[in-house]
Amino acid sequence: MTGTSAPLALTAHLAWLSSISFGGIPTVLPYVRDFVVVTHGWMTDQDFANCFALAQSIPGPNMILMMSFIGWKVWGVPGAIASAFATFGPPCILYFVAWRLWHRFRAAPWQRVVRGGLVPVTVGLVIAGGAVMARAADADWRAAAVTVVAALLMWRRWLNPSCILLAGGVLGGLGLL
Amino acid sequence: MGDRLRQEGVSLPCTRVAREPGTKRPQVEPCAQIESLSAAAPVTFASLFFAFLQVSLFGAGGGIVWAYRIAVEQRRWLAEEEFTDILSLCQFMPGPNVVGIAVCVGARLRGAAGAIAAVAGFVLVPGITGFCLGIFLLQYAHIVVLQHILGGVSAAASGLLIAAGIRMLKPHRNRWWAWVTAALAFAGVAFTKLPLLPVLFGVALLGIAGTMIARPRPQ
Numbered sequence: 001m002t003g004t005s006a007p008l009a010l011t012a013h014l015a016w017l018s019s020i021s022f023g024g025i026p027t028v029l030p031y032v033r034d035f036v037v038v039t040h041g042w043m044t045d046q047d048f049a050n051c052f053a054l055a056q057s058i059p060g061p062n063m064i065l066m067m068s069f070i071g072w073k074v075w076g077v078p079g080a081i082a083s084a085f086a087t088f089g090p091p092c093i094l095y096f097v098a099w100r101l102w103h104r105f106r107a108a109p110w111q112r113v114v115r116g117g118l119v120p121v122t123v124g125l126v127i128a129g130g131a132v133m134a135r136a137a138d139a140d141w142r143a144a145a146v147t148v149v150a151a152l153l154m155w156r157r158w159l160n161p162s163c164i165l166l167a168g169g170v171l172g173g174l175g176l177l
Numbered sequence: 178m179g180d181r182l183r184q185e186g187v188s189l190p191c192t193r194v195a196r197e198p199g200t201k202r203p204q205v206e207p208c209a210q211i212e213s214l215s216a217a218a219p220v221t222f223a224s225l226f227f228a229f230l231q232v233s234l235f236g237a238g239g240g241i242v243w244a245y246r247i248a249v250e251q252r253r254w255l256a257e258e259e260f261t262d263i264l265s266l267c268q269f270m271p272g273p274n275v276v277g278i279a280v281c282v283g284a285r286l287r288g289a290a291g292a293i294a295a296v297a298g299f300v301l302v303p304g305i306t307g308f309c310l311g312i313f314l315l316q317y318a319h320i321v322v323l324q325h326i327l328g329g330v331s332a333a334a335s336g337l338l339i340a341a342g343i344r345m346l347k348p349h350r351n352r353w354w355a356w357v358t359a360a361l362a363f364a365g366v367a368f369t370k371l372p373l374l375p376v377l378f379g380v381a382l383l384g385i386a387g388t389m390i391a392r393p394r395p396q
Contacts, residue, residue, distance in 0.1 A: 053330040099285075136331075167333065
């Protein structure tokens with residue numbers, strides 16, 4: 001689609017974002033969208049929402065899949081592979097190092113303080129990730145209602161997440177949204 | 178299983194358990210090779226690979242649940258408490274959280290090579306098949322029906338993310354400071370144009386400072 005600088009920029013940016021995606025890749029989704037939709041215009045909001053929906057509905061490592069779809073849009077199969085590795089490679093190394101340190105000091109009192117301070121941040125970021133995706137996906141009040149009901153069903157554990165996604169797909173497919 | 182083991186005071190065959198003064202929990206140190214709880218033989222790389230392949234394929238929308246079910250309940254590799262510890266580490270490390278669980282469980286059982294086996298199981302096969310299926314479907318993304326289906330899934334999936342976030346707050350729901358921190362982080366990302374890092378570290382420092390001040394005095 002573009003020269004070699006675009007895939008390199010995307011890979012480097014994804015590697016950076018995945019290294020600071022505290023609380024999981026969904027927390028940096030707004031920034032991925034900014035980069036590929038707003039800053040560079042590699043895809044539309046609709047494309048981005050499609051990648052998200054597909055990645056969520058295909059069994060497998062969802063966020064890695066989503067980034068590989070984005071990479072594929074920008075630079076074909078090599079872009080997909082580079083994006084996938086950029087998404088899980090740097091965090092893997094960080095996880096491994098952190099696990100060793102964490103395990104060594106697992107009884108230390110400071111760990112409880114750090115956990116107590118950081119988990120709420122994670123919570124806020126995950127919810128914001130969901131809210132930003134909802135803003136991209138929810139064209140009208142009916143889609144917004146699906147988002148709210150899905151959140152409620154998932155929160156109360158009333159329905160298996162796969163069933164919720166399936167129900168969303170069926171409602172959309174029937175033209176009700 | 179984990180509960181029962183803990184109640185009976187069974188220690189893993191290859192861990193040193195030492196109770197340090199001033200700590201409530203015994204300090205468990207890993208040895209070079211940790212053996213499985215259920216069998217005497219060490220966990221093989223192949224079984225790590227296939228266990229996380231299973232987590233990856235079943236875990237659409239909720240991989241953490243499946244990682245727990247397989248690693249703790251079915252294969253009995255870890256005590257429940259240990260899994261919770263790994264999970265809380267992964268919750269606030271950067272990256273895909275379930276990949277983090279794969280790294281930690283693999284590293285816990287078989288060191289660095291075990292971590293690689295677990296991550297490969299999680300990513301390789303489901304990644305390739307999912308990618309092929311995905312780009313096949315993306316070719317047809319302009320078809321109206323498929324677009325509506327994807328729109329519906331997208332709306333529902335956003336809801337799942339929001340709910341996952343809310344559920345993570347549950348262990349901290351009695352601390353008002355946790356609510357403030359979560360709300361600030363949410364607002365910082367959703368309503369301001371600030372870059373991520375200042376939001377992240379600013380709110381994280383606030384969260385830790387608040388926890389230090391507001392936390393009940395330890396015994």
